[in-house]
Amino acid sequence: MAQNAHPSPSDLKDLQARELDAICVNESTLKHPWWYNLKYSAWGILFGIVFVKAEIISWFRIQEMFRFESFHMYGVIGTAVMVGLISVLVIKRTKARTIYGEAIHIPNKEFNKGQIYGGLMFGLGWAITGACPGPLFAQVGAGFGVVIITFLSAVAGTYAYGVVRDKLPH
Amino acid sequence: MLDTLKHPWPWYVAGTLIGLTVPYLLLVGNKTFGISSSLRHLCAACIPGDVKFFKYDWKKEAWNLFFVGGIALGAFIGATLLADPEPVQLAAPTAEYLASKGITDTSRLMPPEIFSWSNLFSLRGLVFFVIGGFMVGFGTRYAGGCTSGHAIMGLSSLQWPSLVATVMFMVGGIAMTWFILPYLLTL
Numbered sequence: 001m002a003q004n005a006h007p008s009p010s011d012l013k014d015l016q017a018r019e020l021d022a023i024c025v026n027e028s029t030l031k032h033p034w035w036y037n038l039k040y041s042a043w044g045i046l047f048g049i050v051f052v053k054a055e056i057i058s059w060f061r062i063q064e065m066f067r068f069e070s071f072h073m074y075g076v077i078g079t080a081v082m083v084g085l086i087s088v089l090v091i092k093r094t095k096a097r098t099i100y101g102e103a104i105h106i107p108n109k110e111f112n113k114g115q116i117y118g119g120l121m122f123g124l125g126w127a128i129t130g131a132c133p134g135p136l137f138a139q140v141g142a143g144f145g146v147v148i149i150t151f152l153s154a155v156a157g158t159y160a161y162g163v164v165r166d167k168l169p170h
Numbered sequence: 171m172l173d174t175l176k177h178p179w180p181w182y183v184a185g186t187l188i189g190l191t192v193p194y195l196l197l198v199g200n201k202t203f204g205i206s207s208s209l210r211h212l213c214a215a216c217i218p219g220d221v222k223f224f225k226y227d228w229k230k231e232a233w234n235l236f237f238v239g240g241i242a243l244g245a246f247i248g249a250t251l252l253a254d255p256e257p258v259q260l261a262a263p264t265a266e267y268l269a270s271k272g273i274t275d276t277s278r279l280m281p282p283e284i285f286s287w288s289n290l291f292s293l294r295g296l297v298f299f300v301i302g303g304f305m306v307g308f309g310t311r312y313a314g315g316c317t318s319g320h321a322i323m324g325l326s327s328l329q330w331p332s333l334v335a336t337v338m339f340m341v342g343g344i345a346m347t348w349f350i351l352p353y354l355l356t357l
């Protein structure tokens with residue numbers, strides 16, 4: 001929810017549309033030129049290097065994880081959650097603000113049945129493709145060309161969800 | 171130095187850097203970490219059609235597309251400048267099992283026996299690329315997030331629906347790996 005200002009009715013409608021089933025919706029009253037977004041690209045580059053160098057994008061590592069035959073992926077995800085948890089705690093405690101002085105806001109995720117059915121479906125697909133959405137981008141970038149087909153299928157899946165969304169149990 | 175970087179990075183280095191994404195995105199722009207939404211923004215930008223779910227101002231979420239663009243570029247750097255010449259050091263039981271299914275080439279991060287263009291128009295390609303990808307795209311959106319949005323961002327901010335989603339990701343992955351994939355690997 002927007003907290004920074006009183007959005008106009010049309011802005012609010014737009015925000016509500018974007019917020020449907022999304023955890024990462026952000027409303028800022030700041031207007032910046034496009035190249036301010038490059039700071040996200042910069043972190044993305046670091047992220048992509050980590051994905052490849054820690055072999056997180058490897059289909060093999062995903063098989064190991066789901067077969068409980070390696071600690072590697074559990075170590076990666078577990079450490080990431082711990083670091084994230086501590087960071088969020090510190091940000092909340094210190095009431096830290098963004099570098100532009102905005103109050104930091106973490107939206108709450110509401111429960112719906114999609115987290116069960118959709119989560120199960122994603123898990124099944126994850127073990128087949130060896131990729132969650134982030135690694136899909138990274139696998140293509142790392143030169144596994146045919147993953148473009150997997151990626152386009154994932155876009156198609158997202159689109160199909162948007163089409164049938166109202167008919168699904170939530 | 172470069173040699174160290176070329177070897178596979180340990181889990182605690184990778185986990186720490188991935189975890190730091192959470193405060194980085196919050197501090198530089200009040201953004202919450204999540205990657206699967208980028209697929210939705212791509213739909214909204216390219217093929218919104220007449221679907222309500224894709225009718226919103228995707229430009230307000232453009233940061234997410236810049237982020238995933240960076241991931242692809244970073245992966246390219248990781249696979250070229252920092253490429254590891256050694257094959258993937260797979261756990262012995264996993265390697266043994268996969269070998270029994272005819273998957274033996276661990277020289278790269280993805281097995282060429284599956285992820286090759288030559289499989290595109292085969293049953294194997296249909297399952298591993300098209301159906302698998304579709305389930306990832308549909309499932310993450312239905313669940314409202316993926317490993318980043320739920321397992322990392324959601325758990326970091328103590329949201330119990332994200333714990334439900336994360337458990338279901340694991341249940342789905344384990345069920346596929348143990349009960350279905352053994353058959354799919356024979357396709």
